[in-house]
Amino acid sequence: MRRPLIPVGSPFQLLLLAASFALAGYAGVRLLADDWFGVAVWFVGAALLHDLVLLPLYAAADRAVVRGLGAAGHREWVRYVRVPAALSGLLLLVWFPLISGMVDRRYRLGTGLSPDGFLARWLLITAVLFGASALLLALRLRRATKQRPPAVH
Amino acid sequence: MTRSPSSPGFWRSPLRGAWLTSALGVVLLGGITVLFVTGLVSYAAYNPNLSPVNDKTPDKGILGFYLFPWPTDPHWLYRLNQGLHVTLGITLIPVLLAKLWSVIPRLFALPPARSLAHALERISLLLLVGGALFEFVTGVLNIQLDYVFPGSFYTLHFYGAWVFFAAFVAHAVLKTPAALRNLRRLRDEEPSDLVSPRPDPPTVSRRGALWFVGGGSLLLFATTAGQSFDGLLRRTALLAPHGGADPGGGPSGFQINKTAAYAGIHAAETAEDAWRLVVTGRTGTVRLSRAQLARLPLHSAALPIACVEGWSTSDQWWRGVRLRDLAALVGYDDDPPDVLVESLQRRGAFRRAALRANQVADPRSLLALYVNGEDLSPDHGFPARIIVPAAPGVLNTKWVARMTFGDL
Numbered sequence: 001m002r003r004p005l006i007p008v009g010s011p012f013q014l015l016l017l018a019a020s021f022a023l024a025g026y027a028g029v030r031l032l033a034d035d036w037f038g039v040a041v042w043f044v045g046a047a048l049l050h051d052l053v054l055l056p057l058y059a060a061a062d063r064a065v066v067r068g069l070g071a072a073g074h075r076e077w078v079r080y081v082r083v084p085a086a087l088s089g090l091l092l093l094v095w096f097p098l099i100s101g102m103v104d105r106r107y108r109l110g111t112g113l114s115p116d117g118f119l120a121r122w123l124l125i126t127a128v129l130f131g132a133s134a135l136l137l138a139l140r141l142r143r144a145t146k147q148r149p150p151a152v153h
Numbered sequence: 154m155t156r157s158p159s160s161p162g163f164w165r166s167p168l169r170g171a172w173l174t175s176a177l178g179v180v181l182l183g184g185i186t187v188l189f190v191t192g193l194v195s196y197a198a199y200n201p202n203l204s205p206v207n208d209k210t211p212d213k214g215i216l217g218f219y220l221f222p223w224p225t226d227p228h229w230l231y232r233l234n235q236g237l238h239v240t241l242g243i244t245l246i247p248v249l250l251a252k253l254w255s256v257i258p259r260l261f262a263l264p265p266a267r268s269l270a271h272a273l274e275r276i277s278l279l280l281l282v283g284g285a286l287f288e289f290v291t292g293v294l295n296i297q298l299d300y301v302f303p304g305s306f307y308t309l310h311f312y313g314a315w316v317f318f319a320a321f322v323a324h325a326v327l328k329t330p331a332a333l334r335n336l337r338r339l340r341d342e343e344p345s346d347l348v349s350p351r352p353d354p355p356t357v358s359r360r361g362a363l364w365f366v367g368g369g370s371l372l373l374f375a376t377t378a379g380q381s382f383d384g385l386l387r388r389t390a391l392l393a394p395h396g397g398a399d400p401g402g403g404p405s406g407f408q409i410n411k412t413a414a415y416a417g418i419h420a421a422e423t424a425e426d427a428w429r430l431v432v433t434g435r436t437g438t439v440r441l442s443r444a445q446l447a448r449l450p451l452h453s454a455a456l457p458i459a460c461v462e463g464w465s466t467s468d469q470w471w472r473g474v475r476l477r478d479l480a481a482l483v484g485y486d487d488d489p490p491d492v493l494v495e496s497l498q499r500r501g502a503f504r505r506a507a508l509r510a511n512q513v514a515d516p517r518s519l520l521a522l523y524v525n526g527e528d529l530s531p532d533h534g535f536p537a538r539i540i541v542p543a544a545p546g547v548l549n550t551k552w553v554a555r556m557t558f559g560d561l
Contacts, residue, residue, distance in 0.1 A: 006266065006268060006269055006272070007267070007268040007269070008268060008269045008270065009267075009268030009269050009270025009271055010270050013270040013273075013274065013327060014269065014270050014273065016323050016326055016327065017270070017273040017274060017277055017323055018273075019323075020277055020280075020319045020320055020322065020323035021273075021276075021277070021319070023315065023318075023319035024280055024315075024316045024319035024320060026214070026215070026216075026315075027216060027312045027313075027315030027316045027319065028312070028316050030210070030212050030213070030214075030216075030308075030312045031308075031309065031312035031313055031315075031316055033212065034303075034304050034308070035303045035304055038303025038304070039303050039304065039309065041303075042287060042290075042291075042302060042303060043283045043284070043287050043313070043316075044279070044283055046283055046286035046287050046290055047279060047282045047283040047286055050253060050282070050286055051253070051257065051260055051282070055253070055254060055257055059254075066353075066356060075354075075356065076356075078356045078357075079356065079357060079361075082356075082357075083365060083368070086365070086369065087368065087369055087372050090246070090247060090250075090369050090372070090373070091372070091373070091376070091392060094243065094246060094293055094373060094392075095297070095392045095393075097294065097297040097298075097299035098297050098392065098394060099392070102299065103297055103298050103299045106298050107297075107298055107394070109412060109414060109415045110298055110409075110410070110411050110412060110415045111298075111394070111395065111400065111408070111409055111410070111411075111412070112400040112401070112409045112412045112532055113395075113397070113398070113400055113409075114398075117397060118392060121391045121392060121397075122392060125376070125391065125392075
C-alpha cells in the first residue's frame, strides 16, 4: 500500500477544525454580506500588518537599543529605555485616533467635550515614564558607586 | 540560512518558549471568554428580537439562539457588563500582543504543513489571529468615534466575533491541555520549537517579561477604568474617550453620548409652543405639551447612563412620567405592552427604538422631564427623554417625539 503524499493527521483535530470552519463560514458569509472586499482587507490586513509590519518594527527598534547600549558597554541599561518606550508606544497605539486629533471634530460635536487634552496628556505620561526610569537608573548607579570597594579607585 | 525567518536560528530571544506562550495563552483563554460572553450579553440587552429597529444584524439566524428578554434588575446590569467588556478588552491588548510575539516564529515555520490536519490548523490560525485583531481594532476605533471600518460597527463586531470565536474554541481545545501541562511543569522548559537554538544573552528574565506585559495592562487599565465612574475617579482615565472632565457643570454636567447639535435638534422644534408628544395606543392618539406632561403624576428614579462604548455615569436623579402611566392614557390600564419610541433626531442608528413590556411596566421606567432637580438640558434630551433601568444608553431615547404602545 502506498503512503499518502501528505499524512492526514489526527482525525479528532480534523473533525474539530471542520466544525470550527463550518461555524466560521456561517458567521463569515454574514460578515462579508455588505462589503466583502473591504471586510476581507481589514480581516486579513490586520493580521498581515501586525505580523509583517508592527512586530518587525518594534523588534528592530528593540534590537537597535540592545545593540547600541551593548556597544557602549551598558547592556544592563536596556530595561530603562525599553520599558518606558514600550509603555508610551502602547498608549499611542491604542489611543491613536484621539491623540493624533484625527477625530477632533466628531468628538467635540458628539460628546461636548474638548478633544485638545489627549496629546498633551500622552506627552506628560511619556515624560513621567521616562523621568521615573531615569530616576531609577540614577539611583541604581549611585548605589553601585557607593557599594564599590575603595580598592577599585 | 539564519537570515531567513523560517530558520529557527533567525529568532534570537531567549524568552520564547512553551512556558511563556502557555502563561499568556491561559490569561487570554479566561479573558477572551469573558469578552465573548459580555459581548453576547450586550447584544441581548438591545432586545434585538423585539423589533427590527433594535437589531443591526437581522440575518443573525442561529447566532441569536441564546437571546432572552432583557431584565430591568439590577439597574446597573448593563453598566457593569459593558464596563467590563470594554475595560477588560483594553487591558488585554498587551497580553494579546505579547502572545502573538511569543509565537511569531511559527508563522514562518517550514514545511508549511506536516499533515492535512496541520494544514487546516494553520488556515484556522489566520481566522484566529485576523479575527482577534479585527475585533480588538474595531472595538478600539469605535469607542474613539473613529468610524473608518468598512460597515456598521454592530454588524462587523458581532459577526466578526463569531468568526473569531469559532477559531478560538478550536485553538483552545487543541492547545489548552498542553498549555496547562507546561505551566504545571513550572521551571523546566519542555523542548519546544519556540525555543531559540542560538539565543542572545538575556536582557530580562522570563518573570521580568511577564511583569512587563502586566505593567502594560495595568497602565491601560489605570488610564481607562475611571470612565465608568464620576468625579475624581473619572479624572484618572487620562486617555479614555470619556475620562477627564465632565461636560459643563451643574445638574446636567454629566457625560453625553451625542449632543443636540450632533443629532440635528433645533431649539425651535423643542420650544413649548412647537413640541408635542404624540402617544398612540389601543384607544387612539393623545397629544401632550410639556406643560401638560408636567401636570401628570411625576415619579423619581435614580439610574445611570451606560453606553455600549463602555463608559457610564453614576446614578442620576431623574423625574418624569412613568411609561406605564402613559400606556394607561391610551387604553392599557393594567397590561402595559411594548412601545416604539421615536426621536426628533434626523440621523443616528437608534432614532427609533423599541422597549419591551417588562421595561415599560417597571415603575422606575420614565419619560423624564427633569434631571437632578432641573429641566433636562438640550444635550440630555429636552423636552423629554426615556430612562429605563439596566437598558443600554441608546435605548434611552432623547428628544422623544412619538410613542406607539402595542405589541410589536
